[in-house]
Amino acid sequence: AQTIHQWPVAEIKAVGSPLSLGCTIKGKSSPNLYWYWQATGGTLQQLFYSITVGQVESVVQLNLSASRPKDDQFILSTEKLLLSHSGFYLCALTGGENTLYFGAGTRLSVL
Amino acid sequence: AEKVIQVWSTASRQEGEELTLDCSYETSQVLYHLFWYKHLLSGEMVFLIRQTSSSTAKERSGRYSVVFQKSLKSISLIISALQPDDSGKYFCALWEPRTGGYKVVFGSGTRLLVSP
Numbered sequence: 001a002q003t004i005h006q007w008p009v010a011e012i013k014a015v016g017s018p019l020s021l022g023c024t025i026k027g028k029s030s031p032n033l034y035w036y037w038q039a040t041g042g043t044l045q046q047l048f049y050s051i052t053v054g055q056v057e058s059v060v061q062l063n064l065s066a067s068r069p070k071d072d073q074f075i076l077s078t079e080k081l082l083l084s085h086s087g088f089y090l091c092a093l094t095g096g097e098n099t100l101y102f103g104a105g106t107r108l109s110v111l
Numbered sequence: 112a113e114k115v116i117q118v119w120s121t122a123s124r125q126e127g128e129e130l131t132l133d134c135s136y137e138t139s140q141v142l143y144h145l146f147w148y149k150h151l152l153s154g155e156m157v158f159l160i161r162q163t164s165s166s167t168a169k170e171r172s173g174r175y176s177v178v179f180q181k182s183l184k185s186i187s188l189i190i191s192a193l194q195p196d197d198s199g200k201y202f203c204a205l206w207e208p209r210t211g212g213y214k215v216v217f218g219s220g221t222r223l224l225v226s227p
Contacts, residue, residue, distance in 0.1 A: 003210065003211055003212075004211060004212050005211065006212075039158075041158055042146070042158030042161065043148075043155060043156060043157045043158045044148070044155070044156040044158070045154065045155045045156070046154050046156075059154050060154060060155075092215075095214065098115070098216055098217040098218070098219065099113070099214065099215065099216045099217070100214075100215045100217075101209070101212060101213070101214050101215075102212045102213045102214075102215060103211060103212045104211050104212045105212075
């Protein structure tokens with residue numbers, strides 16, 4: 001079975017500082033990968049998806065970027081954090097029809 | 112295998128009416144969560160209400176409430192006092208804890224149209 005490891009578990013960062021969140025996949029080759037942002041209320045927003053190494057599509061503009069440097073790795077980053085970036089970030093991969101596997105997530109607090 | 116079924120693909124109501132959206136699911140897990148979302152054109156899945164398998168409380172949030180029949184593996188979303196802004200696509204989702212994360216299975220959605 002596939003596993004999704006997200007790092008770090010939590011971050012507290014200052015407005016204007018850079019950010020890098022990571023996601024590593026084990027047990028599934030060539031996965032379709034996604035970054036989701038979960039607001040405090042539970043609303044899910046898909047941010048990026050990637051179907052192959054070096055290819056990333058942006059779903060919504062939030063002053064974030066994503067990269068897929070390796071088949072099993074997906075990185076979310078920004079050079080300048082905003083207060084609105086606070087929330088819970090989830091990395092996911094597809095697991096069949098209408099099915100997503102989410103990692104445990106990274107909680108980001110921007111102060 | 113886990114499955115989420117939303118039988119009705121479309122529904123239409125008049126403003127002010129009440130609507131019930133049905134969802135059935137299959138799971139072998141003891142602990143799981145059921146979520147209802149409204150999907151916006153922006154791609155956002157707006158969280159509406161959640162039911163945890165271990166809870167007997169009747170969940171309610173504003174105009175949203177659920178009827179949870181655990182033995183039947185069924186959860187219905189009730190939206191009262193419908194407004195035209197409630198139009199959109201509603202998804203039921205089954206969240207199952209997994210080692211290091213969750214497995215989430217979505218239903219196929221029900222598109223709702225509320226007429227003024």
